[in-house]
Amino acid sequence: MKRVLAILAVSILPAATAGAVLPGRVMGEIPAPGRNVTGLTYGKGLVWAADHRTDTIVGIDASGKVVRSFKSPGYRPAGLAFDGRQLWNVDVLQARLFRIDPDSGLVTRSVPSPVQRPRCLAWDGKALWLSDDAGRTIHRVDPEDGTTIREVPFPSKSVDGLAWDGRYLWIADRLADKLLVMDTDHGEVLFSVNAPGPHASGLAFDGRMLRVADYQTDRIASVARNGDEFLLVEKEKKLWVTFTHQLRNFGPDELVDVEVMLAVPHDSGYQAIGQLRFEPEPAEYRVDRWGQKVAVFRFPRLAAPGKTEIDMIARVQTQRMWFLFYPEQVKPLSRIPRSIRQRYLVDEPKYDIRNPVIRRAVAEAVGRERNPYWIVRGILRHIHRRMHYERIGGWDVAPKVLERGSGSCSEYSYVMISMCRAAGVPARYVGSLVVRKDKASYDDVFHRWVEVYLPGIGWVPVDPSRGDKPTEAERADSFGKVTADFLVTTEGGGGSEFLGWNYNYNERYKCRGRCRVEVEPIAEWSPEPPGKSGK
Structure with missing residues (x-):
């Protein structure tokens, strides 16, 4: 009898056990x-x-x-x-x-x-x-x-x-x-x-x-x-990352009640966290409605000119993750647990799943398909045929992005989630810091992608913006496969009471009069601990 791994409602499935047979072995x-x-x-x-x-x-x-x-x-x-x-x-x-x-x-x-x-x-x-x-x-x-x-x-x-x-x-x-x-x-x-x-x-x-x-x-x-299992996780890179959040007040007046929230990463199929600390220590930790843990930092007053600076320092082992399964292994939509349907099929402001633009797109992409696997692949194919990657600033709602035909990784994700939920497939997003190829590198763009819930398999990563490529093999790599180039910090199904629609970080503040505020987040990657090799 084929052995299927236990499905976790809030995280990616665990890696294949030692000695397990997977396709390709x-x-x-x-x-x-x-x-x-x-x-x-x-x-x-x-x-x-x-x-x-x-x-x-x-x-x-x-x-x-x-x-x-x-x-x-x-x-x-x-x-x-x-x-x-x-x-x-x-x-x-x-x-x-x-x-x-x-x-x-x-x-x-x-x-x-x-x-x-x-x-x-x-x-x-x-x-x-x-x-x-x-x-x-x-x-x-x-x-x-x-x-x-x-x-x-x-x-x-x-x-x-x-x-x-x-x-x-x-x-x-x-x-x-x-x-x-x-x-x-x-x-x-x-x-x-x-x-x-x-x-x-x-x-x-x-x-x-x-x-x-x-x-x-x-x-x-x-x-x-x-195979008798279907998830392959390969350990790859061991790196240090320092994620720095700076908030600058150029004034002329002061800020009050400044709060900065940083998403707290955890062990998963994407990564293993060796060490994790914050400088300074957070005032408290909170958990949002999606189960995302955040570190909260408070600054009662910030005069002009002035800045706050927070570092999250982590020792990370990033991992390559492949889901290797066939469409016939996916169970019907009726097998989706009720708890997942209730959380990840509901509408959110950025998705607008009842909008006629989304409804028409789903009808065209899915047709009469009943297999959840091919429903998701049909939606992914529809998005790739009608959109191209473009960062123009801001995150528009899914119908507007689809009509425009271009978007950032977050906007691709909103469209994918909107169409999947409208088609009855639970979907959510993850946000990350990115290793930009070299072991010593920095990231100030970050990346967001989607996870879809396939009954009988679990939460499967789908990266619609990275899969917008010319060949079928490249497009297939965006489904069920994630390279070892990310530290996932954030998991969410929609707006968060702490992070809003952001990932990695968020901030709130009030101003006594006139204030010009700029926020600079940046992730510095290095094979050495912070303080060595100039990092």
Whole structure:
């Protein structure tokens, strides 16, 4: 029986337990039957490999022993597929597809390729899938005459292997060192996993696991297609961060009753907090209606010119987080706990979920879809097609942002949350400080994204602004995947009584007369503790 991790209503699921199997895990490997494998498939209990150096097609058993071998029909064999009875082989030079009896090695059919530079091949039970390096497309091909039934663009940088697992098309990309899972009905990548080697050159599915040939290591790896858990957390960066909040009063009059609120980060799938302190000490800690803890600092008077300065200093281990699951693992909307529906399906001023603009967008994006997974992916696709990233100042309400067609990360998040809630999918946001690539860096922009609740899975991160990219693989990385470049400080479902619609920080004050106030928040990252290396 498949083991599913316990769902937490207020946080991301815990990481996979030690020894857990997840999709993409390497389960074993055997030697390749040659040094130039350019195609791979599975059939009749054997792994079949095409070698373009020796112009042979070889069948090997589970140990890697050669059981059958015969000459390929052409002089540049590439992709292989098995249709349940016979093999199919692509010849690159002739641009033809050959059907071959695996027992005798005799060619039983030859059809022209519908593309100029054919290479990789797979069989989906009724038709062939064929990659075209020239057009950067993947074609579903009629095996009777070689005509194209439909085509989809390359989802990533390169296509170096194809395999059909009975439901989805797997794609090997040697340039990105990834294996991608594509739903061909929707034309979208579900997720990707790391390739087991540096140069994938063939891909097959044996009914249980994927087989991946590597041109550089001359090995064939067995890779898990399914898992008994679905969340992978990888520890990555250990850094110090000092988040400084300065409030300056340029006057000419004084401020009174100044309050500064800083969001307090905690351990989660995103991060592990080693040390955390504030300078000065906060007056008190409070918890808002979303469960967010905040540190409250009070300054009764602030003359002009004058400033307040608060530091939050933390030792952080940031973590890379991948959700690896299939749409069919998501339960119906009716399985959402009542407590989550009551908190994360309600309207908020920034969302305006009953606005006709939002209603029309949801109807167009979702249609009659019932699976919560595809509801969310449809909304994400709709946003990517109609918006582009632009910081123009301020955070408008979701309908206005969608009509304008551009927005910041916060505005993308408002639109995503609004549409998800209108469609019946609970959604909330998280806010963060960002590691700007280098270990010693600073951040004064920050970042916000969305979490959606998928029944049977839990809270899953979705980053609509970062997923606004040109390829399907890049867009898929915005769903269920977060890099180790963030310290999440804030979790919220809407306006907070302490942070308002801000994240990371907020402030309140009163002025006796005329005051010009400026707030400067900045996060300084360093591999060394504060005070060393000039940080």
